[in-house]
């Protein structure tokens with residue numbers, strides 16, 4: 206039974222890891238049509254395609270034809286596999302998808318900052334920038350993504366804010382995966398900006414066998430909306446996560462940072 210839209214709240218439908226393949230035409234239309242019915246915006250948390258090819262991105266763009274609400278996305282590691290993430294981005298941008306990469310957008314008074322993120326591990330187990338150049342490069346990539354997230358969050362002036370990632374910023378939503386691969390599922394370095402800036406919720410994917418909900422150390426809710434996880438943990442409902450925020454008056458902005 207679809208949940209009707211509300212005049213007092215803005216509702217987001219979030220899902221990641223749809224991994225569209227070239228022969229997937231028609232398989233996602235009804236899911237997207239339902240999200241279009243129930244939500245005010247659709248959030249896509251990376252691994253939009255399986256191999257990051259133009260062909261797959263075109264199939265996804267076609268499937269998204271059922272969606273008339275705003276669509277905001279970040280890319281995932283799979284969207285980089287063919288070495289042409291910009292083609293995935295431009296193919297989707299062509300049908301109106303806002304693909305964020307250290308950038309922001311605003312949907313009905315809610316600010317959204319988006320970045321792919323990267324791995325490196327969590328807490329005391331996080332990889333340090335020490336030793337071989339390859340290790341330092343790996344760590345630097347996570348730091349770069351965290352910095353992009355921070356500068357995106359710094360740009361937002363809305364009172365309500367959401368962060369969109371592919372990799373996880375916290376260990377809580379990757380639990381359920383084999384512990385050996387935790388370091389490849391996300392990085393605590395992505396949590397730092399989420400603690401420093403006011404934010405209502407964080408959405409990510411990538412950990413297909415992780416945990417749906419956790420929190421940052423400052424208490425911000427983090428949702429792992431990887432489609433395989435949603436399907437497994439809630440088999441009776443459509444595999445997108447509905448999240449609501451109260452609607453804000455049009456002029457509700459926070460003052461600029463000094």
Ligand SMILES: [Fe+2]
Pocket residue numbers: 222224252281283410411412413
């Ligand atoms: Fe994935």
Ligand SMILES: [Fe+2]
Pocket residue numbers: 252281282283371410411412
């Ligand atoms: Fe992924």
